Amino acid sequence: MRPTVGENRETSNVDVTLVLTHDCNLGCSYCYTGAKFSKRMTPETAAKAVELAFSGGARETQLSFFGGEPLLAYEQLVRSATEARARASASGVGLKMSVTTNGTLLDAARARELDALGVYVALSIDGTREAHESGRPLMGGGSSFEQVARGLDVLVQRAVPFETISVVTPQNAHLVGETVEFLFAAGVPRVGLNPCYEAAFTDEELAGWERGLERAADVMIDWYRKGRIVSVTVFDNKILAAIKGGLAEGDKCSLGQTSVAVAPSGNLFPCERLVAEDDSPEYLMGHLDDWKPSVEDNCARGPVNAECEPCGERWRCGSFCACSNRAETGRTDLAGGTQCWHERTTARIADRIAETLWEERNEPFIAWFYGRMAGAAPSPGAAEPTQEATMEDAKQPAKEEAHVAPRGRANAIPRAPRAPVTSRKRLVVVT
Numbered sequence: 188m189r190p191t192v193g194e195n196r197e198t199s200n201v202d203v204t205l206v207l208t209h210d211c212n213l214g215c216s217y218c219y220t221g222a223k224f225s226k227r228m229t230p231e232t233a234a235k236a237v238e239l240a241f242s243g244g245a246r247e248t249q250l251s252f253f254g255g256e257p258l259l260a261y262e263q264l265v266r267s268a269t270e271a272r273a274r275a276s277a278s279g280v281g282l283k284m285s286v287t288t289n290g291t292l293l294d295a296a297r298a299r300e301l302d303a304l305g306v307y308v309a310l311s312i313d314g315t316r317e318a319h320e321s322g323r324p325l326m327g328g329g330s331s332f333e334q335v336a337r338g339l340d341v342l343v344q345r346a347v348p349f350e351t352i353s354v355v356t357p358q359n360a361h362l363v364g365e366t367v368e369f370l371f372a373a374g375v376p377r378v379g380l381n382p383c384y385e386a387a388f389t390d391e392e393l394a395g396w397e398r399g400l401e402r403a404a405d406v407m408i409d410w411y412r413k414g415r416i417v418s419v420t421v422f423d424n425k426i427l428a429a430i431k432g433g434l435a436e437g438d439k440c441s442l443g444q445t446s447v448a449v450a451p452s453g454n455l456f457p458c459e460r461l462v463a464e465d466d467s468p469e470y471l472m473g474h475l476d477d478w479k480p481s482v483e484d485n486c487a488r489g490p491v492n493a494e495c496e497p498c499g500e501r502w503r504c505g506s507f508c509a510c511s512n513r514a515e516t517g518r519t520d521l522a523g524g525t526q527c528w529h530e531r532t533t534a535r536i537a538d539r540i541a542e543t544l545w546e547e548r549n550e551p552f553i554a555w556f557y558g559r560m561a562g563a564a565p566s567p568g569a570a571e572p573t574q575e576a577t578m579e580d581a582k583q584p585a586k587e588e589a590h591v592a593p594r595g596r597a598n599a600i601p602r603a604p605r606a607p608v609t610s611r612k613r614l615v616v617v618t
């Protein structure tokens with residue numbers, strides 16, 4: 188069957204991720220993409236993948252470049268981005284593009300080229316040298332910090348919206364506060380903190396993580412008080428969801444329905460996090476030449492946990508994420524205890540940030556969060572000009588929560604309804 192994405196669905200956008208190569212020059216301890224082997228997407232496959240992104244008649248499409256390390260296939264990335272840009276111009280379809288890179292192969296010329304093509308960059312750096320070196324070595328060993336920091340500097344110097352992604356592991360969770368402080372001081376506008384749910388965290392490590400998140404919140408508040416808009420995605424998403432009155436179905440990722448990841452072989456998966464070595468039929472949806480349009484049978488959505496139904500945080504909980512669930516529990520529809528803890532903890536701390544800055548009538552805060560809700564730009568002088576596009580253009584695991592629309596609750600910071608904290612060990616399966 189000829190493939191399409193989003194056809195016959197009430198959607199205004201589709202999302203196609205090109206996994207350009209399985210290869211990588213780093214050897215991160217937590218990497219979910221599997222063994223790094225030399226298999227790249229051919230130009231023919233890449234052309235079909237771009238065609239897929241424009242296949243369903245959607246008004247907007249998102250094309251994302253992923254790996255391995257996608258800049259190892261830089262020429263193909265540029266070729267595909269150029270094709271997509273031309274196609275969007277000719278058809279009038281809105282196009283957003285992004286690349287998730289480890290930054291080691293990024294230089295000023297490439298950054299300029301990506302910028303000219305309109306490719307938003309998300310750079311993976313795990314924070315301070317200590318936090319980064321705890322899990323992101325070069326392939327074969329040795330620190331990657333200097334190379335990644337050079338890539339980061341290139342992005343900061345060009346003053347174009349971008350974001351960083353820091354993976355939070357048991358080894359570096361206690362350094363989350365320092366990480367956020369370090370990245371904001373370096374000029375990063377938006378910091379993503381992505382929990383490594385594959386890992387088992389001890390209670391002590393969770394306590395260190397929580398202290399780190401509290402410190403990150405203090406850092407964020409301080410920057411707002413100095414007039415600079417900064418973003419920590421795990422907090423921003425909770426605040427936006429609270430202002431909006433909760434996450435709607437449309438805010439969640441569309442996992443294999445209007446979004447799809449294309450492996451170098453042309454095989455199709457519901458999400459880039461499920462491609463791995465492209466050697467398992469478990470989540471395989473078909474091939475670019477043979478499309479299976481639904482993943483409902485093999486990629487169930489949740490959460491189905493008994494505690495979730497009456498939970499006071501469900502309205503803005505990220506436990507709908509099939510890939511995070513699978514990482515922690517092995518099931519796409521079953522939330523795990525660490526994720527539950529993280530959702531409740533970040534919600535509580537995000538509320539503190541919002542309540543503090545709202546009570547102070549902090550102008551950058553109001554411009555950023557409420558101006559966006561009302562469709563207005565952040566107020567000049569309070570906001571950094573790059574920030575508005577940063578939120579809108581982001582392609583990262585929590586992106587669905589950033590795409591929120593106003594619901595007329597722009598005159599008070601709502602308090603989240605609170606439920607008693609459930610121990611992360613008490614989550615059970617509903618059968």
Ligand code: SF4
Pocket residue numbers: 211212213214215217218219220254255256289311
């Ligand atoms: S940089 Fe990315 S693809 Fe490469 S090893 Fe690290 S997590 Fe995996």
Ligand code: SF4
Pocket residue numbers: 490492494495496498499500501504505506522526527528530531609
């Ligand atoms: S916070 Fe925990 S119990 Fe509540 S909805 Fe999320 S995963 Fe379920």
